[in-house]
Amino acid sequence: MGATFSAIKTLIVPAIISLLLFLVSTFALLPLWRRYRNRYSQYLPLETISNQTLSLRARMQGAMIRFMSPSTWRGRASDRVVVAGRASFDSEDGEELGEVDDVAARAVVDQARGNAPDSTRRLSRDRQPASEMATPDARATDLKNQGNKAFAAHDWPTAIGFYTQAIELNDKEPAFWSNRAQAYIKTEAYGFAIRDATKAVELDPSFVKAYYRRATAYAAILKPKDAVKDFKTCVKINPGNKDAKLKLVECEKIVRQIAFFAAIEVGDEPSAAEGLDVDSIAVDPAYDGVRLEGEMTQEFIDDMTERFKTGKTIHKKYVYQIILAVRKLVYDEPTMVEVDIPEDVELTVCGDTHGQYFDLMELFRLNGTPNEKHWYLFNGDFVDRGSWSTEIALLLYANKWLRPNCFFINRGNHETDDMNRVYGFEGECKAKYSERVFKLFSESFSALPLATLIGKKFFVLHGGLFSDDNVTLDDIRTLDRHKQRQPGQAGLMMEMLWTDPQTEPGRGPSKRGVGMQFGPDVTKRFCEKNGLEAVIRSHEVRMDGYEEEHDGKCITVFSAPKYCDMTENRGAYINIGPDYKLRFSQFDAVPHPNIRPMAYAQNSVMSSLM
Structure with missing residues (x-):
């Protein structure tokens, strides 16, 4: 009898305790967690919510892929827009850049907003109730994250529009200015990119990504001396930034090349055609394309067109003739x-x-x-x-x-x-x-x-x-x-x-x-x-x-x-x-x-x- 009672106690008591814990977690703790999660998710970008709801197996697979894959498979750091944080993005005098007119910048932004796809505008409207409950800083961060989504989709005008709205809510966050600068670089609006990166540097003199992006924009408009100055700052702030070091070396090389070309430039440089005897250039009998004699023909154009499609070139003699x-x-x-x-x-x-x-x-x-x-x-x-x-x-x-x-x-x-x-x-x-x-x-x-x-x-x-x-x-x-x-x-x-x-x-x-x-x-x-x-x-x-x-x-x-x-x-x-x-x-x-x-x-x- 005693043994039977002991066995029942061993089985029943843990079962009762487990049932009580289940009821408490189901009807008390879980509703509280769901309420907290729903309220918190209003402040998160959509990709963060999605990532946090991945299964454990999927997250482990992702971690293993990231661990095993070479870094070169994951994209260049210079092509990514950082969502949060100020981690590392991976002098000589120059010409002054004229001030960029805010009215002109506003025109670009208005055009970007007008070009924003309906799905993007609809997303913003759908999330409006949550945004109204958020603080201005949280709404600005949300807009920045939407800009990052547009940037990742290569929709640069829409990204610029979102970053601009974020700046209007919080113009003291250097990441907003730096991200918009990167989007401007993609649209070849290098003057605007330089202005925005400069603003980011003014807000945070240690913000290395802003220097990097400004240097990139300077290089794009052929102002390598200014680019050298900013790349030097990148390396000074973050000595381990190999990408900035490489670009610094290359911009210094460009500066030297420009100086060299200026030094040897003469008023009447001889033509590259001088001493070129095209008629004396022989075409190898093995050349498998149509021959060009004295004048251009449609037959030659048709053959050349097809050669180019297959990765072939034409003979150098014909290049000279053309x-x-x-x-x-x-x-x-x-x-x-x-x-x-x-x-x-x-x-x-x-x-x-x-x-x-x-x-x-x-x-x-x-x-x-x-x-x-x-x-x-x-x-x-x-x-x-x-x-x-x-x-x-x-x-x-x-x-x-x-x-x-x-x-x-x-x-x-x-x-x-x-x-x-x-x-x-x-x-x-x-x-x-x-x-x-x-x-x-x-x-x-x-x-x-x-x-x-x-x-x-x-x-x-x-x-x-x-x-x-x-x-x-x-x-x-x-x-x-x-x-x-x-x-x-x-x-x-x-x-x-x-x-x-x-x-x-x-x-x-x-x-x-x-x-x-x-x-x-x-x-x-x-x-x-x-x-x-x-x-x-x-x-x-x-x-x-x-x-x-x-x-x-x-x-x-x-x-x-x-x-x-x-x-x-x-x-x-x-x-x-x-x-x-x-x-x-x-x-x-x-x-x-x-x-x-x-x-x-x-x-x-x-x-x-x-």
Whole structure:
């Protein structure tokens, strides 16, 4: 009997205790925990909530993957936006940067907000009740986290909009300014990036990421001395930052190269064509492409197009022939080419293509290849960044040689020596052909026209309008571009290649840190004075591939979809017939061989912009 009672006590008592503990946890502790968790989650970004609800098994798997994977698989630190904390992001005098106008910055932000996808705005509205219960600092952090989500999705304008709203709620947090600076870098608004990074440094002089981002922006606008100063500060604050050390060394090298080129520069540098006897260059009998004799043929263009698709090059003799022939053609053209569109002819205006050869193939597939009834105008920036710049340059030049009166090329700000040395084209020429090929391309770029006037109605140029209202089309006609091979830091040529529109009236400092910006009133006066319907320009990414601005009088067209493999934009082109009506078409990026953008850039400072 005693043994039976002892056994029952051993089984029943623990069961009763367990039942009591279960009831207490279920009906008392668990509701309290759920209430706390729900209230706390209002202050967390969505990705944090998601991560905290992962199963233990999933978290262990993630930890093992992170532990076992090489760090190079996880992305570069310079490409990430830190959500919280100020951990480490991984002198010499320079030129002063002009102040960036807050009104101009606000215009960019307003445009970004207007471009924000509906899903993003809907997310903000759906979470509004929780945000109203939060403190301003918590709401600012929430907005910053939404900006990080947009940044991770490569939606830079939306990210800028969220970061801006965070700053409006709390302008004392340097991370907000630094994150927006990084988003500005991605949109090539380097002047705004420098301003924001400077603000972050003022708030926290030890904030190494702000120095790093400001240095990156300085390097992008070819101010390596200023970049050196900031990279030195990064290394001083965090001596273990290997990435900053590497970029410091490379920027110091660029400074020395600039000094060297300045020291050896002479007024009349001999042409790269001197001593080049193209006729004496023999083509190996084993060369498997179509031969180019005295003149360009469609057969050669077709063969070259297919060779480039398969990763082949053409013989160097043919490269020389193409560049030299086109250099002579464009040198003899006026600074502003004037074109009327005949009956039964269509003219296509293309914006930046930036070495994205396979996307250009898609454009030709959709819109048709150049011929006597289908003319083309490429509005500059066909080289740099993308890693098939020589292919595009040679294809455009071959078409120009074959049809000089049906195929037109304007110069862009990337058809210049300084940009080519930094953004990959020089390195690509040397890797695929030779240094002499790059020098010949450079000479041909300096000979390209700066603008095209279509039917006396549309003024097409790469950048934009001028700092002086008195400039007219006659001033462009009489501009001798051959006296100044490179655009420099001021003057009509620089402005034609570099300026950008803004939504605010008047003029303002450039968001790029180079040139200036012009408002709708400036565009209207220029069009009225010169009898124009509109200005067509390129030079800037547009998410839809094109945009009609300034009441339709300023039109931007950009023909490099998924720009540099990191921006989710479409490409576009404009078709114009004899009726001079503009017809816009859009297209999407297509797959390309696994070669990253700027693969031929000769330093990692520029590669980090990708």
